[in-house]
Amino acid sequence: MDIEALIELTQKIVRQQSLSGEEGAVSKLVMDEMNALSFDNVWVDRYGSAVGMMRGAHPGKTLLFDAHTDTVGIAPGSVWSRAPFGAEVTNTHMYGRGVMDMKGSLAAMILAAASVDKSKLHGTVIVSASVLEEVYEGGALKAVMDEVKPDFVVIGEATQLNLARGGRGRAEIHLEAIGKPAHSSSPQLGVNAVHLMTKVIAEIEKLKLGEHPLMGPAILALTDIISEPYPGYSVIPSRCKVTYDRRLLPGETPQGVLNEITSLPALKDINFTAKIASSDHLTYTGETLHAEKFFPAWELDEENEFVQLALKGLRASGLDPKLGAYRFCTNAAYSMGAAGVPTIGFGPGAEGDAHVVDEQLSLLELEKTARGYVGIIEAVLGK
Numbered sequence: 001m002d003i004e005a006l007i008e009l010t011q012k013i014v015r016q017q018s019l020s021g022e023e024g025a026v027s028k029l030v031m032d033e034m035n036a037l038s039f040d041n042v043w044v045d046r047y048g049s050a051v052g053m054m055r056g057a058h059p060g061k062t063l064l065f066d067a068h069t070d071t072v073g074i075a076p077g078s079v080w081s082r083a084p085f086g087a088e089v090t091n092t093h094m095y096g097r098g099v100m101d102m103k104g105s106l107a108a109m110i111l112a113a114a115s116v117d118k119s120k121l122h123g124t125v126i127v128s129a130s131v132l133e134e135v136y137e138g139g140a141l142k143a144v145m146d147e148v149k150p151d152f153v154v155i156g157e158a159t160q161l162n163l164a165r166g167g168r169g170r171a172e173i174h175l176e177a178i179g180k181p182a183h184s185s186s187p188q189l190g191v192n193a194v195h196l197m198t199k200v201i202a203e204i205e206k207l208k209l210g211e212h213p214l215m216g217p218a219i220l221a222l223t224d225i226i227s228e229p230y231p232g233y234s235v236i237p238s239r240c241k242v243t244y245d246r247r248l249l250p251g252e253t254p255q256g257v258l259n260e261i262t263s264l265p266a267l268k269d270i271n272f273t274a275k276i277a278s279s280d281h282l283t284y285t286g287e288t289l290h291a292e293k294f295f296p297a298w299e300l301d302e303e304n305e306f307v308q309l310a311l312k313g314l315r316a317s318g319l320d321p322k323l324g325a326y327r328f329c330t331n332a333a334y335s336m337g338a339a340g341v342p343t344i345g346f347g348p349g350a351e352g353d354a355h356v357v358d359e360q361l362s363l364l365e366l367e368k369t370a371r372g373y374v375g376i377i378e379a380v381l382g383k
Contacts, residue, residue: 001115001374003367007094009033010107010366011087013069014096020070023048023131024284027069030110030129037114039127045147047140048285050129053148054113056121056381063380064126064150065113065373066141066331067106068133071098072355080358092363099361101354105156105347105369112373123381126150130331136281136291137170138334145339152306152380153335153343154373157326158353161319161368164345165300165307167326168215169248169333171257172277172293174241175200177270181238190236194227196270197240203266204244212249214299214325219247243277247329248297257294295329296337306342306380313379314346317371327351346372 012033018026027050034042034052041053050069074084074097082088082095089095094104106129113125126148130140145153155164177197182190201222209218223245227237246257258274261267277293300307302323314321326332328351336343348365 001111001370006107006111006366006370007089007363009111010094010099010104011089013103013107014087014094014099015085017085018069018071018098019073020132020135021282021284023069027129027131030069030106033110034127037110039114045143046285047143047283047287047289048131049140049144051144051148052110052113052127054118054125056123057119058122060121060123060381061151062124062126062148063152063154063377064128064145064148065109065154065156066128066130066144067102067109067156068131068331069103069106069129070131070134071101072134078357082358089363093360094363094366095358095360097359100158100349100359102156102158102347104361104366108366108370108373109156112370112377116374116377120383121377121381122383125377125381131283132281132289133331136289137295137329138331138338139281139289139291141331142334142339145335145341150341153332153341154376155330155332155335155343155345156347157330157345158347158349158351159324159345160350161321161346161348161365161372162324163307163310163314163321164326165302165323166214166250167298167330167332167345168328169252169297169337170295170329171246171248171254173244173246173257173261173274174277175244175261175272175274177240177272179236179238179240182236184234184236187236190238193237193240196272197225197242199270200267200272201242203264204261207260210249215249215297216327218249218252219245221245250297250299252297254294295333298332298336298343299325300336300342300344304342307344309379310344310346310376313375313377314372316379317375319368319372346376
C-alpha cells in the first residue's frame, strides 16, 4: 500500500469541512477518489452517502465498510494550536477536525479496498461514506444497506486498533410535567410544573440500572430542563420538559426504558409523561431522514465466524488486537442492533480522542488501520 497516498487522501478529506447536513463537497471528493482508483461502481444515494463497490473475481459474500463523513463543529471560544481544517502533519501525527472521527478510517477503507488483489477475492467489497451519523446513528447507513444488502459490516470508529464485537446503544427520553398556571403573586392558586418535575428527577436519580460485563453500566444522564412559558413574566410555569440521555445495554427496548421511569411508585400521583424523542434531519440532497431516538445496543458472540475471521486477518496484517466493545453509540446500532447483520468495529484512536480541540491521529495508527482493513478483506473474502 502507498502510505504517502493514504496520508494525502486523509488530508484532502479533512480539509473539506462537512458538518452534519453539509457533506455534499466531501461526498463528491470521495466519489472522485474512488473513480480514480478504478472502483467497479461508484454512486451517491438519495441521502447523499457516497458508495463505492469493488467486485472480486469470484462470487461470494458482500463485505461493507462504513465511515461517516459528517463532523461536529468547532466549539465557540475554543482555541486550537493548529488550523482545524489544515490537516497539518508532523513526524508522528495529523491534526484537524474529523481526522480521528472518522476521516482517517474512511481514507484507509478506500485505499484498502483498492489495494487488494481482486483475482483472489470471493465476493464484493463496499465502502460507504455515510452522512448524518453525528445526529442520527444508523439512519443513512440503513439506506446503503437496503441497497447493497451486505452479509457483514465493519464500522471504522475508534477502537485503538482492537476489535469491537459490541456497543452500547442510545436513547433520548423526553419527560413533560403538566401543572396549572397562576399569577406569581398568588402561587398557591396554581401548580408549578417545575416543582413537579423536580420530584420526578429526584426519583429518577435513585434508579438502579443494569451493567454488562463487556460494555459496562447503563447510563441515564439529565441533559436539559425547560419550563413554559419562558420567560415566565409574573406567571407560574404550567409545563416543564426535561431530556435524558440513556445509554443502552443489549436487550433493552423502548417500552422497557420508559417503564422503568413511569412505574416508579413515588411518581404515581404526579402528572407527567415519558416518551422516546423523535426528530427530522434534512440531508444536503434535500431529503429528510426521520429518526426515533432509540438506537439499540448490540453484541456479537466471541466465537462468531465473522469475529474469528476478522481476528485472523488483523493478526495476519501484523496486529495483535484484543476483543472489546464500544462504550458509545455508532452506526452499528442499525447494522447489528436493528438489522442483525454481523458487525464488528475496527479503527484508530481512542473514544476520548473525538470531538476535542486539536483533534489528532497517529500516522502509524492510520497505516496500521489500512493494513488491518486489507487483512479483514482477505480473511473474510479470501479462498
